[in-house]
Amino acid sequence: MPMPAATPPIPSALPDSIILWSAGSRLKYDIQERYYGTHYCWCSPAFDSEALAATAVGANMAPSSNPITIYRELAAAIAKNDSHDLRIAGFRASIRGIAMKKAKEGIITLDQAKEIAVMAKTASLSQFKPLMYVIPYNLVSGRVQSVPLKNRANFEPEYTVPDLHKSEFHVIEL
Amino acid sequence: MDMLNLLTELPRADALDLLGSAIIYNGTHPFDLDDAENAQVISLIRQIKDDLKISYLDRTPEASAIVSQALSDTLDSILFSSGDLDATKTRMADDGILPINGYEIQISVTSEISARIGYKALKETVINPDRIEVLVPPKTWYEDASQFNTVLYAKKMERSDVNRWIIATTLRNDFTIKVLGSFVVDLKLVGSNEYESIDSWVMNFALKYGIEFEFGEFGVAKYFHDIAIPFETARSRSDRLLSRDGIVYYEMSGHNDQATETYILFMFLVDKQLYFRDLRNRRSTKKVNRR
Numbered sequence: 001m002p003m004p005a006a007t008p009p010i011p012s013a014l015p016d017s018i019i020l021w022s023a024g025s026r027l028k029y030d031i032q033e034r035y036y037g038t039h040y041c042w043c044s045p046a047f048d049s050e051a052l053a054a055t056a057v058g059a060n061m062a063p064s065s066n067p068i069t070i071y072r073e074l075a076a077a078i079a080k081n082d083s084h085d086l087r088i089a090g091f092r093a094s095i096r097g098i099a100m101k102k103a104k105e106g107i108i109t110l111d112q113a114k115e116i117a118v119m120a121k122t123a124s125l126s127q128f129k130p131l132m133y134v135i136p137y138n139l140v141s142g143r144v145q146s147v148p149l150k151n152r153a154n155f156e157p158e159y160t161v162p163d164l165h166k167s168e169f170h171v172i173e174l
Numbered sequence: 175m176d177m178l179n180l181l182t183e184l185p186r187a188d189a190l191d192l193l194g195s196a197i198i199y200n201g202t203h204p205f206d207l208d209d210a211e212n213a214q215v216i217s218l219i220r221q222i223k224d225d226l227k228i229s230y231l232d233r234t235p236e237a238s239a240i241v242s243q244a245l246s247d248t249l250d251s252i253l254f255s256s257g258d259l260d261a262t263k264t265r266m267a268d269d270g271i272l273p274i275n276g277y278e279i280q281i282s283v284t285s286e287i288s289a290r291i292g293y294k295a296l297k298e299t300v301i302n303p304d305r306i307e308v309l310v311p312p313k314t315w316y317e318d319a320s321q322f323n324t325v326l327y328a329k330k331m332e333r334s335d336v337n338r339w340i341i342a343t344t345l346r347n348d349f350t351i352k353v354l355g356s357f358v359v360d361l362k363l364v365g366s367n368e369y370e371s372i373d374s375w376v377m378n379f380a381l382k383y384g385i386e387f388e389f390g391e392f393g394v395a396k397y398f399h400d401i402a403i404p405f406e407t408a409r410s411r412s413d414r415l416l417s418r419d420g421i422v423y424y425e426m427s428g429h430n431d432q433a434t435e436t437y438i439l440f441m442f443l444v445d446k447q448l449y450f451r452d453l454r455n456r457r458s459t460k461k462v463n464r465r
Contacts (some may be wrong), residue, residue, distance in 0.1 A: 081302060097249075100193060
């Protein structure tokens with residue numbers, strides 16, 4: 001089963017000066033850095049959609065896709081020591097799912113996929129500490145893909161970058 | 175036909191791939207599945223939901239989490255054959271990448287200072303620390319300096335107080351993490367702040383409450399300068415060190431013939447009277463201030 005077909009890049013959909021934001025976890029960052037060599041990010045042109053003017057790009061982002069909301073929810077789950085947090089449970093599962101796809105594609109070996117599965121299953125809450133990816137759009141504009149409407153939280157555009165290199169973004173902790 | 179039977183009809187690699195797709199599809203990942211794959215994934219998820227007595231139309235986060243868990247459990251059962259999980263964990267422990275929950279945590283601290291913190295708080299400090307730092311041994315000890323295994327963990331005692339922290343120092347060995355020493359540091363009392371490193375806290379703590387410092391086999395020194403600086407090394411029996419009411423950092427040797435030898439980075443004894451008095455005074459001051 002091949003990796004899903006990529007949506008065509010959208011090089012001119014956003015102004016070059018914009019920043020893309022993506023909230024992730026420390027564990028995801030470490031795994032992508034160690035095993036894949038590149039970072040897959042689902043990102044938004046809004047850091048906090050609620051702080052934007054109503055007409056701005058990303059202003060109507062749903063809370064479930066708003067980077068700062070995701071970041072805060074992760075941080076709150078860790079602060080409360082909530083081992084049943086649904087978002088973290090989802091991260092544990094999706095990390096394993098992606099590893100299976102990468103193994104099938106030959107990007108990692110089956111042994112490495114097993115290691116990732118162990119990491120995702122046994123990681124402590126603190127390894128899900130949130131990180132915010134800060135991605136200058138002009139560095140990646142040719143590779144930004146639009147998320148199909150059926151996969152978005154609402155009609156507001158969302159984007160992915162499937163192969164971010166370390167030199168193309170910063171990560172910050174808030 | 176239940177889910178597992180459905181998957182056992184497929185080659186292992188295809189079953190794992192299908193489960194991976196189903197996990198991603200069930201979550202909120204933007205992979206756009208092609209029609210053929212979509213049909214298989216949807217069929218699998220429908221089967222799981224039937225097995226779990228969940229309506230196929232139920233897309234609530236709770237239902238999605240239950241389905242994800244079932245998919246992940248099935249994936250594990252196919253991915254790890256007999257003995258495979260242990261072999262993977264061994265390899266990861268050797269590489270130093272096994273997550274902390276993969277280890278057995280042993281609280282073997284005997285000192286009075288550590289005992290007052292409590293088993294539960296100590297374990298929580300190691301499992302869910304707010305800060306982690308690794309003590310890197312002198313590079314001359316190893317060809318590969320990444321083979322270190324002594325770690326400092328720090329956790330706030332209360333979320334609202336940035337000054338009071340539990341610090342635990344541990345040694346990793348195979349599947350075991352041993353908590354060797356621990357203490358509570360009040361950053362205000364030792365002249366530190368939350369933005370400094372844990373080793374700075376330890377150093378300031380030692381400078382205030384340490385009454386005796388030992389560096390290797392060359393006797394006693396009163397001050398030390400930096401944890402990362404390679405002090406002279408000495409060999410000793412760990413049980414003798416642990417019986418002392420001090421804080422001890424040491425590194426298990428991995429590069430010579432006798433793997434049980436212990437190298438002391440440094441150690442100091444604590445002036446308990448001064449330390450406990452200051453902690454008591456600080457607590458009572460805080461209570462007064464809150465009124």
